Amino acid sequence: MKDPFMQAALEEARKGRREGGIPIGSVLVIDGRIVGRGHNQRVQKGSCVLHAEMDCLENAGRLKASDYRRATLYSTLSPCDMCSGTVLLYGIPKVVVGENLSFQGPEAYVRSRGVELDIRDDAECKQLMQDFIAQQPALWNEDIGE
């Protein structure tokens, strides 16, 4: 059975791709309910800070510390240094990751700070990223600071 939350993150990623953007999506789940969703906004908003996870958290709005501390963040791709740092800032205890083959963030460090990472090896997430990277390598490199 497919994970409905990862499917929602994938929907966000596909929406971003249809907009001409980078196909990474994210949802924030608290008490079994999606409270925020988003996708990478580099192309759409000319943003260098709104990676999918950041857009998702921004769309969730100003939450209480006690909300973040029982939340799970879903992302179609392994969170980069920025997004991982945001997880640490807000004390989000768990991150579910679609795949970490196309890109791998600082997973060992994040785990060392007490965050649970659940890395899936999701075929749809991988395909979406691999197609995108092959098509627009310069845009992808810009997004990861390379």
Add this chain to the structure above:
Amino acid sequence: MKDPFMQAALEEARKGRREGGIPIGSVLVIDGRIVGRGHNQRVQKGSCVLHAEMDCLENAGRLKASDYRRATLYSTLSPCDMCSGTVLLYGIPKVVVGENLSFQGPEAYVRSRGVELDIRDDAECKQLMQDFIAQQPALWNEDIGE
């Protein structure tokens, strides 16, 4: 002599305070010129991701990797996990910090990743934060995920 870039970051912090926001400011300097400036937008934009450093980078726009790699980021306060992670993502080699008494980010980790941190013990930066924290402790705690 006062550092004009730290003074510019302080101006941003004071502007934020006059707007009713959290008084932290930041500027990004490349080749001796300010290319972006910003201040914390939690109150003003209801944002949980636009810390001063993030707002500054967002206002600087989409830069090339080669631009970030010769940039210096100024902040009136020690960058948190999120903002430190963003420095790492983009490979910004140097961060000048107004003070780290009111709050201290993951400085040892950031240094271990090769970033130079120049921590000033700036009296104006400290006063601004100490006054704010005394006046609005709940807002401050929200901003640092506590």
